[in-house]
Amino acid sequence: MKLNYKKLGKYIEVVxxxxxxxxxxxxxxxxxxxxxxxxxxxxxxxxxxTYKIIKxxxxxxxxxxxRNGDKISIALLEDFDEAIVSQAYTVFEVIDTNELNPxxxxxxxxxxxxxxxxxxxxxxxxxxxxxxxxxEEVELPxxxxxxxxxxxxxxxxxxxxxxxNETLNQKLEETAQAIYKHWxxxxxxxxxxxxxxxxxxxxxxxxxxxxxxxxxGWGVNxxxxxxxxxxxxxxxxxxxxxxxxxxxxxxxxxxxxxxxxNSGKASKNIPKEYIINNGDVIFSWSGTLKVDIxxxxxxxxxxxxxxxxxxxxxxxxxxxxxxYHLNEFNRIAEGKKTSMGHIKREDLNNAYVLIPxxxxxxxxxxxxNTLVENIIILKxxxxxxxxxxxxxxxxxxxxxxxxxxIx
Numbered sequence: 001m002k003l004n005y006k007k008l009g010k011y012i013e014v015v016x017x018x019x020x021x022x023x024x025x026x027x028x029x030x031x032x033x034x035x036x037x038x039x040x041x042x043x044x045x046x047x048x049x050t051y052k053i054i055k056x057x058x059x060x061x062x063x064x065x066x067r068n069g070d071k072i073s074i075a076l077l078e079d080f081d082e083a084i085v086s087q088a089y090t091v092f093e094v095i096d097t098n099e100l101n102p103x104x105x106x107x108x109x110x111x112x113x114x115x116x117x118x119x120x121x122x123x124x125x126x127x128x129x130x131x132x133x134x135x136e137e138v139e140l141p142x143x144x145x146x147x148x149x150x151x152x153x154x155x156x157x158x159x160x161x162x163x164x165n166e167t168l169n170q171k172l173e174e175t176a177q178a179i180y181k182h183w184x185x186x187x188x189x190x191x192x193x194x195x196x197x198x199x200x201x202x203x204x205x206x207x208x209x210x211x212x213x214x215x216x217g218w219g220v221n222x223x224x225x226x227x228x229x230x231x232x233x234x235x236x237x238x239x240x241x242x243x244x245x246x247x248x249x250x251x252x253x254x255x256x257x258x259x260x261x262n263s264g265k266a267s268k269n270i271p272k273e274y275i276i277n278n279g280d281v282i283f284s285w286s287g288t289l290k291v292d293i294x295x296x297x298x299x300x301x302x303x304x305x306x307x308x309x310x311x312x313x314x315x316x317x318x319x320x321x322x323x324y325h326l327n328e329f330n331r332i333a334e335g336k337k338t339s340m341g342h343i344k345r346e347d348l349n350n351a352y353v354l355i356p357x358x359x360x361x362x363x364x365x366x367x368x369n370t371l372v373e374n375i376i377i378l379k380x381x382x383x384x385x386x387x388x389x390x391x392x393x394x395x396x397x398x399x400x401x402x403x404x405x406i407x
Contacts, residue, residue, distance in 0.1 A: 009136025051084040066128040076106040104148040219355040224348040227310040227318040232301030249299040258296030281308040286342040295379035316368035
């Protein structure tokens with residue numbers, strides 16, 4: 001056993017309370033992001049009396065690790081007083097919270113080192129599991145409860161700031177989309193007198209491409225002509241002994257918002273146009289269709305993504321247009337006779353974009369540029385905060401050891 005490390009089995013115990021009286025209705029599941037979230041399982045005809053009750057500050061984990069990639073599904077119930085989880089989960093709790101803070105323990109479970117340990121210790125033929133016996137053998141540093149509380153407080157300060165930024169960003173996104181709809185769909189942008197254009201009698205003309213009326217003087221173009229949609233490359237593996245590398249930005253990275261040690265690696269010698277930097281707009285055209293502003297540090301562009309740029313228009317214009325019309329793109333993708341829906345160049349050519357007059361576009365820029373730039377600022381701040389959060393988790397294994405060395 002490592003210096004000052006203690007076996008977890010001394011501090012935790014299984015809880016097995018069933019929902020026999022059907023008093024608890026909130027059904028949660030454990031995600032690989034290590035949070036308890038509303039379950040998407042089909043429970044029609046299921047006997048909910050067999051489901052397990054989990055209470056605040058108790059844990060639930062799934063022992064099967066072979067289906068979760070590199071992570072073990074484990075989470076602490078923090079947001080509700082109680083809920084129910086599938087009987088497939090093991091529910092457990094800390095025996096004495098004056099000795100071990102459940103939040104401190106959950107921090108340990110979030111460490112990638114714990115995931116690697118759990119995967120290494122998993123066993124089985126048809127499927128690999130990390131059973132309760134292995135959980136009890138987990139070793140971790142358990143400093144004084146005061147020190148644990150201090151570490152948890154520092155960690156939560158960062159986590160809460162990240163959540164606040166995410167909330168602010170969501171409001172900015174909603175505001176930008178609402179303004180876009182008001183101006184580009186409802187045509188109620190301010191006229192020369194500052195009044196809503198269409199409802200104030202602004203002149204409308206019929207457009208054949210869109211088959212509807214649009215403001216007089218506005219033009220129409222297809223999406224591929226107002227911006228460049230550069231398809232990424234099938235990244236070649238780099239030579240670790242002879243060169244540095246770039247992380248590869250794929251659909252997975254776009255969904256999580258950053259690259260990590262599990263991302264692919266590609267040579268830094270790829271053409272610069274295929275390198276993604278913070279602030280670039282990326283559109284995933286295959287599988288899960290999504291458009292987003294990248295803020296997860298430099299990387300190489302995978303072949304299932306488009307890098308979207310424009311020499312004529314500011315990024316809010318093509319970013320918000322593509323984002324607003326994702327439902328239409330999803331409809332097109334679902335109609336493709338492939339195992340995984342996707343968007344082709346011809347779909348971009350057939351996606352028509354309204355082009356405002358210069359005066360109105362300049363007026364929109366003043367509002368939209370500010371919104372999009374603030375979105376980028378908050379995303380970059382969250383990336384830095386996430387790095388600090390990860391650093392705190394990585395230092396947990398040293399905090400008590402360092403203390404002993406100093407003494």
